[in-house]
Amino acid sequence: MTSYKAFRIHRDNAQHSAGIEELELQAPDEGELLIRVKYSSINYKDALAGTGKAQILRHYPLTGGIDACGEVTESNDRRFKPGDSVIVTGYELSATADGGYAEYLRVPADWAIPLPDGLTAAQSMALGTAGFTAALALYRMEINGQKPDMGPILITGATGGVGCFAVNIFDGEGFEVNAVTGKADQHGYLEHLGAQEVLGREKVTTYHHALERGHWGGAVDNVGGEMLSSITRKIRPWGNIAAIGLAGGHELNTTVMPFILRGVSLLGINSAGCPYEIREEIWQRLATDLKPRHLDDIVTQTVTLEQLPEVFDQMLEGQIMGRTVVSL
């Protein structure tokens, strides 16, 4: 029996532990694929799961990692054959099913997206859930009528994985981008990625009224809490806010005024549960018209399974810039 390496997460008697283990390879069931994983990535959710700082897993033990790209080695589904390159992001990875921090991954074929022409396996994981989520925000905002002439797009948590891609992708689509960061020394980096103005967090989080002057045409928020509470009050009529993250808090303190007096829309972005057809379309676009021009500059490091715990801690302390790819 072949064995393989995986980064496993345990919870026994409310005690969290995680590390690399050797597991035995199992053949895929009907409708499943066995994938030889080449690359994965590190997202905020992976750091929460891997450190046990939030209960992301709903079964224990499991292999961590919400993203994977690799080659099919066995297929029990007619749509895929050995040798096909596939991407799997979200769904139940590292929630109720084993995730991408392993040399092999067994998943339902329904979760696999063929790697589009125009992206390498490494590039697909440089994007990973972060790039996909930034593109999903753009997709939903455009469907809801967001246009560049409605005003600048505010992007919070801008030096994070989702934030960097959002800055690059919205700029590439012709929007003026205003980026918000807590990293005073990274304004130049964000301007290089496409931000026309870079603001400190405190410039955005202060508010006094249910409705403030409309500063921005729309927003992509990775932070939640007081940041999102403030943004809802400062969006111009008919603008959209894509609510993505909670790096700064999960609460939302606002009123109905922005929604009923300005027609502002709060769009929930849920990448893990995104329907298959929309996933396929977004991955195609990430390989073509939405492919970030600065993809290589957004990948700041490539690490091994052994380095995961160290990077998780740095990420939760807000020290990581851009994207970290995991090479298997």
Ligand SMILES: NC(=O)c1ccc[n+]([C@@H]2O[C@H](COP(=O)([O-])OP(=O)(O)OC[C@H]3O[C@@H](n4cnc5c(N)ncnc54)[C@H](OP(=O)(O)O)[C@@H]3O)[C@@H](O)[C@H]2O)c1
């Ligand atoms: N809804 C979805 O489908 C989905 C998908 C992916 C990610 N997410 C969520 O989106 C968020 C960003 O994910 P990510 O992978 O990009 O994480 P990340 O790389 O760690 O980026 C998060 C960024 O948020 C900012 N930040 C961190 N702590 C903060 C605080 N206390 N107050 C204000 N800003 C803070 C930092 O940016 P600056 O230093 O530049 O301010 C940090 O780089 C996370 O909450 C994640 O769970 C949601």
